[in-house]
Amino acid sequence: MSTANQTSKPLEQYIHLLQEKKNIILQGAPGTGKTYTTASLAVRLGNPDFSELEDHTKVMEEYERLRKEGQIAFCTFHQSMDYEDFVEGVKPELQGEHITYNVEAGIFKQICKQARTTEEKDIIACIDDYLQKIRGYKNRREIPTISGKSKLLIWWEEGNKTISTRSTLSQITKGEQHSASPLNIEKVKARAIGEGVENNWPSYARAFIKAVKDEYHLEDEASTKPHILIIDEINRCNISRIFGELITLLEADKRTGSKIHPITVTLPYSKDSFSVPSNLYIIGTMNTTDRSTGSIDYAVRRRFAFITLKTDPEVIKTCIKDDKVRTKALAIFKQINGDGADDKASFIATHQAGDFDLEDLKVGHSYFIAETQEALQMKMCYEVIPLLREYIKDGILQGKKEDEKYFAAWAKGECLNPITSETSEATSDSEA
Template sequence: MFINNTAKLLKSKHNIILQGAPGTGKTYNTAAIALSVLGIDGVDLDNHDEVMKKYEELQDDRIFFTTFHQSLDYEDFVEGLKPRVQSNENGESLGVTYEPEDGIFKRACNAVVTDDSKDIIECIDDYLQKIKGFENRREIPTVTGKSSLYVWWNEGNKTVSSRSTNSTSQREESYSPSPLNIEKIKAQTLGKGCENNWQQYAQAFIEAVKNEYHAKTDKSVVLIIDEINRGNVSKIFGELITLLEADKRDKGNHPIKVTLPYSKTLFGVPSNLYIIGTMNTTDRSTGTLDYAIRRRFAFVTLKSDPNVIVKHYEKLGNDDLKAIAIDLFNNIKAFITNPKHLCGDLCIDDLMVGHSYFMVSSKEELQCKVEFEIIPLIAEYINDGILTVNDQEKEKAFDAWASLQPVQIVDDEDEDNIDEEDE
């Protein structure tokens, strides 16, 4: 029900962010949500192994994945200038130039457009037969539309010959100063790579093939952005922030296109592109999402759920380990929610240790997770001032949890009663 409801929300909003504490299954659930919104049939969305198998088949075709970090910028995500070593048909170096290269966001957008009646790769092969030999060359527009180039194919070659119509080369007319690798053209068409030397010429060739065969049928594509709040989102998306809104997409009520700074091409975000972000709500040390970004995303909170832990151990058939894990879960939750400890603007849904930390196959594995994952995480909360705990309480709790034992939680009222008894 959660997967289906979230997929419906994504279909409507186009952009969602799964937010929650560590270990609540944010990244885990993105695969199933992606398959659901793409309308993939024949997959049991409750079977994670089955989901991941189909997910991997669709990766870099209909599902794209990236992780934001502090060093990521617009040039990596949308498009940027990248150095290219130029070479001729004999493999001789012609020097280095800087060519626009598509980032994962632009590649995901381009992957939306394909041919439904005929495979696009077959279209490329057919087009090569039409331009076989210099005498059958075609003049095609560049991606900017401001000039054009000749393209032709010499049978048996692994490259498509191309030459700008504005070329001032003194060599024979059939000389190709910018050969395009055919396999890399096909990879660029599918969003799985790019033509290393002449990416923009390759894109012009791809557009010519699409126009030749009217390959304009849409397919849905999902872009997953893990840890979306760890990057400077406004800087990474740049002017494309406006285009994320559903009504600003290419089939929206108010479609908008912008001219990209490097390729100088008009670019719009397709309506069939869906973005799923994940956000760790406890991570306040890096980038934040401003109101402009928040307005364009719907936020779905994943809570730490003890029922998931129960189902895990019922499937394993290990009631003893289930009892230990649930006791620890409840005890740690009581420790975090203790009015003495909790401070600041974070709530339990932001802080509670996720259920995945308590889902193991043996007592030794649980002890290892507690000692090396759960305790360090709560220690970090305390060090950052998110939880106010004195050294004595901290040491007592950590020692008990390391032994897989709950610790007695004392709140202000209990302390008052203890003080009265002492008097």
């Protein structure tokens, strides 16, 4: 079986899982290929016709193309990130000598908006068409307010830059066609696409936009083009706090377009109606050894499927072309990680401490991929050895007196032979 087929089979399984669940997290030890697998998943989902998944360069080129077109968005969670950064928040803006405060959409709200847009039924075009339907007072319509407790009369006089609106509860004193609360058309359009607000009558503007969406079934017709949000280091913050009330909307059956339990909420700052489109997919990544931050709670876990990526020496065999470098890289890999799951003599197995699984402690295969002997030595000196030292320092691995001998050998791109080392020491002692 070819490498491409070996790679594509699990990838297709992941794609199927992602299509069903909508949200997945790739977890594993550092260096197990989470970043590249994420890119491959996003490309394969974003462009089903792309077939060159075994070519790293072409995958990343296609990834960048989809990112520029807005189908892929990327962010990294960190401890100071919050709801206001991710969903929406009020941000100050200096205008001359004055400071104004505007509601700004975060990356999640932006990608949801991008996924919701359709080429056939653009909200701006729908507003223009709707204005023609309510042209003139005789074609006025009665629409519900956002609260649903009262109604509005709406109509448009051709040539006007405003939409005429009036509450059905208001007392008419200036003639039947008087509008006490006109809506600026351009500002209504800006609000509809999330790029501005109608300041004078915001609740009426929202009611008008909802009426247009209901008229053209826009809330029920999310684009079928897949959009992907990648969240790197998803466990390095409080996910429940960042998503807030939107955590429920992540479920597949709660999304717009679902025929089961679609849910819409009102956002706290903009007061916009908000839902998560069914064509948005979330891919998170997390290192299983990273316990410096809070763990993922059960409410979040229920909404994600978890895929564990393991260390794989076959990747090293495939990626390193030079026979000598490949042989040495594989030898060090096996000395550190073991030759299979049952190998208890490896460096990791003999140094295991705490409650970590053995697989979580292994050094990922990407740390061993090098084109030359010098490159392999550099990776050992500046990546692998420092990583293992950090594990020992944090108590993830238990330190032992012979560790420095291992590190010295690996820094030279070689395996440590304990028997040879012990014999050499004994000979040296007897000569002394």
